[in-house]
Amino acid sequence: MREIRDSAELKRMSVRELNALAEEIRAEIIETVSEHGGHLASNLGAVELTLELHYVFDLPEDKLVFDVGHQAYTHKLLTGRLQGFRKLRTREGVSGFPQCVESDCDAFTAGHASTAISAALGMARTRDIMQGNHHVIAVVGDGALTGGMCYEALNDAGQSGTRLIVILNDNAMSISKNVGALSRYLTGLRQSRGYRAFKRGTRNMLERIPVVGLPIFNVIDRVKGSIKALLLDDKFFSALGFEYMGPIDGHNLRHMIRILKRARDYQAPVLLHVVTQKGKGYTPAEDHPDQFHGVVPFFIESGEAKEEPDVQTNGEVACQRITELAETDVRICGITAAMADGTGMELFKQHHPDRFFDVGIAEQHAVEMAAGMAFGGLRPYVAVYSTFLERAYDPILVDICRNSLPVTFLIDRAGLVGRDGDTHQGVFDLSYLSMMPNMIVAAPRDARDLRRMIDLSILVDRPMAIRYPKDGDDLGPGIRSQRPIRVGEWELLLNGTDVMIFAVGRMVQNALQAAVELMGHGVSAGVVDARFIKPMDTDLLLECARKVKLVAFAEENALRGGFGEGASAFLQREHVHNETLFFGVPDFFIRHGSVLEQQRECGLTAPQIASAIEARWKTMAE
Numbered sequence: 001m002r003e004i005r006d007s008a009e010l011k012r013m014s015v016r017e018l019n020a021l022a023e024e025i026r027a028e029i030i031e032t033v034s035e036h037g038g039h040l041a042s043n044l045g046a047v048e049l050t051l052e053l054h055y056v057f058d059l060p061e062d063k064l065v066f067d068v069g070h071q072a073y074t075h076k077l078l079t080g081r082l083q084g085f086r087k088l089r090t091r092e093g094v095s096g097f098p099q100c101v102e103s104d105c106d107a108f109t110a111g112h113a114s115t116a117i118s119a120a121l122g123m124a125r126t127r128d129i130m131q132g133n134h135h136v137i138a139v140v141g142d143g144a145l146t147g148g149m150c151y152e153a154l155n156d157a158g159q160s161g162t163r164l165i166v167i168l169n170d171n172a173m174s175i176s177k178n179v180g181a182l183s184r185y186l187t188g189l190r191q192s193r194g195y196r197a198f199k200r201g202t203r204n205m206l207e208r209i210p211v212v213g214l215p216i217f218n219v220i221d222r223v224k225g226s227i228k229a230l231l232l233d234d235k236f237f238s239a240l241g242f243e244y245m246g247p248i249d250g251h252n253l254r255h256m257i258r259i260l261k262r263a264r265d266y267q268a269p270v271l272l273h274v275v276t277q278k279g280k281g282y283t284p285a286e287d288h289p290d291q292f293h294g295v296v297p298f299f300i301e302s303g304e305a306k307e308e309p310d311v312q313t314n315g316e317v318a319c320q321r322i323t324e325l326a327e328t329d330v331r332i333c334g335i336t337a338a339m340a341d342g343t344g345m346e347l348f349k350q351h352h353p354d355r356f357f358d359v360g361i362a363e364q365h366a367v368e369m370a371a372g373m374a375f376g377g378l379r380p381y382v383a384v385y386s387t388f389l390e391r392a393y394d395p396i397l398v399d400i401c402r403n404s405l406p407v408t409f410l411i412d413r414a415g416l417v418g419r420d421g422d423t424h425q426g427v428f429d430l431s432y433l434s435m436m437p438n439m440i441v442a443a444p445r446d447a448r449d450l451r452r453m454i455d456l457s458i459l460v461d462r463p464m465a466i467r468y469p470k471d472g473d474d475l476g477p478g479i480r481s482q483r484p485i486r487v488g489e490w491e492l493l494l495n496g497t498d499v500m501i502f503a504v505g506r507m508v509q510n511a512l513q514a515a516v517e518l519m520g521h522g523v524s525a526g527v528v529d530a531r532f533i534k535p536m537d538t539d540l541l542l543e544c545a546r547k548v549k550l551v552a553f554a555e556e557n558a559l560r561g562g563f564g565e566g567a568s569a570f571l572q573r574e575h576v577h578n579e580t581l582f583f584g585v586p587d588f589f590i591r592h593g594s595v596l597e598q599q600r601e602c603g604l605t606a607p608q609i610a611s612a613i614e615a616r617w618k619t620m621a622e
């Protein structure tokens, strides 16, 4: 497609030209995502909507805030980032989410759902205090609207009377089909006779709405009147203090531009309910918008993935095991916050639909609900991505841990996550979970141990967190332990006399490789699989640390508050003063790229671990 530097170019285009541009943008998105992977269906659905917003509003003066931010590809293409877009989500290219550092048109950096209305309200209030005059627009999906923060924000914004435009981008889908009572309500609005009549016959009525030439209040009265006459009378958003406009077909550029101009002139909070189609313009994505929400590189002709998914993900391994256990244990329930596919919970849903709960994008509620279930005698398994569990910090601490309830957290996408980048890194869970009393925190080194830990979890009568990365490697028969896994027991995998590396989860593999390299350089390094971050195997820690001069800790977690800090503080308290090296994630946010590139940035690859240990060993010998 052609390079577009800013929206001044768009503003000179006719609707016909804008429609042609929409098709160019679609082709560009499909091409790029087929090469690099990314969020396809949401972006294809938002092409016209983004063009309309850029056409009507003036960026960067006006502030456009995308919820989640996964649908902002068109926005990137309209703001001078075509070349970076072609290397989407790689180290050399743009992020898959808005990033203020990339463009002054990115008003807000997002990644997690349901934040946009709050952030936009904050910007609107700033404008009011600073006596500015610009517009603030939040674009929120119907999926994101299942998240509680949206209601806190609507409630506050509605009573404030502040000038704010919320665009509800309703495609009836979250990642999977949307859930919940409000989703049903929106479906009711979309399917109402009024909307269908509107879609068929409003063209003329809409075009009668005045655009220029009337004093503002007059315009608003007339516009309100005309819009009320042709759009629906909503109860929910109006009761919250918003002027509701909609539903309106988001792909109809001519209508949308007119309505947006009216919304722009309105002097109070407005909610514009826009109906779009997820995956629009690419048949495989239209047919299966859930499968094309987030994709790996694929063949455009068939829609098939280029990489053969030959192994089960760790999430699938974990959920398969709880699905099996639930055959005989009726206490087991599966909970997800809108991520049944990504976490592997889909399988549990198919086998035990009456004990499966998708609560929407509502992690805090999911965890609090699990607390209630555990109080009643059930055994809830909450499958959730590490980064999104951060939303539930308070109920985990205050309700689950304080009451020592047997809720198991299946924490997926833990560690460095690769292309989704800084907003999605799962590198804080060990820090924030292991400081909670009563919590067991575990990290299996491979898929086989993950299964064994699930078996253990059902026997444990306490909160337990099992964290793992997406991919389910099996480290192979060479280091398969036959001993059962017991809470708080580590495993010595390799003996060493000079150095001992205590490694967590995926880092066990790197530590073993590093030990082999070190052996080649005359340094005898041992490796311990520190599979329980809490409680720690303090006996083995002491025993191994006392045998060597140098200890190293390796984890895919923030160094601050992580496993290494905790283990070394214990050694200090026990007056064991080895030389110590810490391998983990430094105190900054790790941006998008491949997992390997991110590990390199953190010094976590096997050769980096080996050479850092060797260097320290040499200085110790001097």
Ligand SMILES: Cc1ncc(C[n+]2csc(CCOP(=O)(O)OP(=O)(O)O)c2C)c(N)n1
Residues within 6 Å of the ligand: 042, 045, 068, 070, 071, 111, 112, 113, 140, 141, 142, 143, 144, 145, 169, 171, 173, 174, 175, 278, 337, 338, 339, 361, 363, 388, 391
């Ligand atoms: C707190 C949080 N939980 C889960 C996710 C994962 N997630 C990303 S997009 C998405 C669905 C969003 O649906 P919607 O807002 O309707 O946007 P659409 O993709 O349909 O345009 C989910 C669950 C997230 N980004 N943030």
